[in-house]
Amino acid sequence: MRVVVEGVSKVYGDRAGHAVRALDGIDLAVNTEEFVAVLGPSGCGKSTLLNLIAGLLAPTEGAISLDGELPPGRAATAMVFQEFALFPWRTVQANVEFGLEEMGLTRDARARRARRYLDMTGLAGFETKYPHELSGGMRQRVGIARALAVEPPVLLMDEPFSALDAQTRQLMQEELLGIWERTRQTIVYVTHNIHEAVYMADRVVVLSRRPGRVLAEMKVELPRPRAEAMLGEPPFVHAVERIWSLIRDQAVQALRE
Amino acid sequence: MTRMAVVNRAAFLTRPEHRGLRVIALVSLLVAWEALARTGRVPVLFLPSPLGVLAEGWEMLRSGELLGHLASSLQRLVLGFALGAAAGVVVGVTVGFFAAAEAVGTPVLAATFPVPKIALLPLLILWLGLGEPSKVAVIALGVFFPMAINTFTGVRQADPLLVRAAVAFGARRWSVIRKVILPSALPMIFAGLRLGAGTALLLLVAAEMIAVESGIGFLILHAGNLMQTTKLMVGIVVLSILGVLSHWSLGRLERLAIPWRVST
Secondary structure (H helix, E strand, C coil): CEEEEEEEEEEEECCCCCEEEEEEEEEEEECCCCEEEEECCCCCCHHHHHHHHHCCCCCCEEEEEEECCCCCCCCCEEEECCCCCCCCCCCHHHHHHHHHHHHCCCHHHHHHHHHHHHHHCCCCCCCCCCHHHCCHHHHHHHHHHHHHHCCCCEEEEECCCCCCCHHHHHHHHHHHHHHHHHHCCEEEEEECCHHHHHHHCCEEEEECCCCECEEEEEECCCCCCCCHHHHHCHHHHHHHHHHHHHHHHHHHHHHHC | CCCCCCCCCCHHHCCCCCHHHHHHHHHHHHHHHHHHHHCCCCCCCCCCCHHHHHHHHHHHHHHCHHHHHHHHHHHHHHHHHHHHHHHHHHHHHHHHHCHHHHHHHHHHHHHHCCCCHHHHHHHHHHHHCCCHHHHHHHHHHHHHHHHHHHHHHHHHCCCHHHHHHHHHCCCCHHHHHHHHHHHHHHHHHHHHHHHHHHHHHHHHHHHCCCCCCCCHHHHHHHHHHCCCHHHHHHHHHHHHHHHHHHHHHHHHHHHHHCCCCCCC
């Protein structure tokens, strides 16, 4: 499934009632089975963009469409949240089944589907635990399993690993790539981490500071499957440097504020 | 060079439980009371002895007198509590979730909440008569307000991120209320139930002092009129046991209903 964002702007009213332009004239197309990283400094509206694609917000201007066949009863998108957003009153299994309940699946079908994605995300044996009993990495595994379980053609990921420590993040990135090699959804992956964006994505879309505009797009010329060893190699390093040179000024400006 | 041992300067802040002291305090209070009553200096009319109260209670239990009163009281209490709590939760969720209901509900609740519910008893008797309905209604009203306000607060404290997550996974209005809003509000709902239980007991006794023939409140008033102080004390002890039991059982129920709570 293809995600098409055309001329999208989003204006918020802040507390004082002033209009704040979060996104300004965003044009973006994410192809079927493409992994696109949306990279930008904090407050550039990249989470807003994801919420717009998920249909959790309405754009002020422009339009968003999802192009492709969708079997009835299936959700087009699913979201993985930075803060995990697990339901604390649900066990791991019940969290993973949440979207399936809303799809109207029977208890058996839910359990079977949950089983598959619990196994895939390394959560076997944790089914009856509550989120507060898990580490951050395990919690986000639940978040990912919950999203994968609805088998969405488009997976939206909002800085999914930025709340994790560096080691866990590295491992989770590899795991996600491993899973994606098998499931192959379209992924829109929001991050503020250049290394992560380059390591994970087919294409990096760089957003400017508020109001968020598309500053640049760059194809990542690294072969798949990606491996940790690529992190030190010239193509990776050059890609990171090019993006850094693009957003360095922006980062410097942000620091002065 | 001198060597200084580092001592725990925060030691005085630790608060040991002193389990033994708790028991000793309670027992010695009872012993002192019993001793005072046995000296005969204080007339039984003013201060019956604890053992005397216990004996009287046992006697009333055997004759069935106490159970009769207890049954009438419990019936009013349970019915009023259930009605008030259910209505409070429904109103609290509605006012907390729907903007229009909030616009209507908050000023009405704010205006009626401060009215002492006992003051409404004569009005309720006028409307519903002297029988059971007016007694049940006053208890229900007393439970309704803390429940409605606590539920409302609980609904308002529901994490918007979780609501958004639910919607992102396809939940519609009713699913959001049932699967996110209600469980979020559950701790506040239980706090409301505890508050309501106290109010219910208070209103029960007040209601049973008007035009009834049975109930713990009636027992206390009647015994007082006849200057049967020991019987009166039995009534008071039964009420305090009811209070302790309801608090304890609500606590148990809460732990069962909220297994995801990090504490406890």
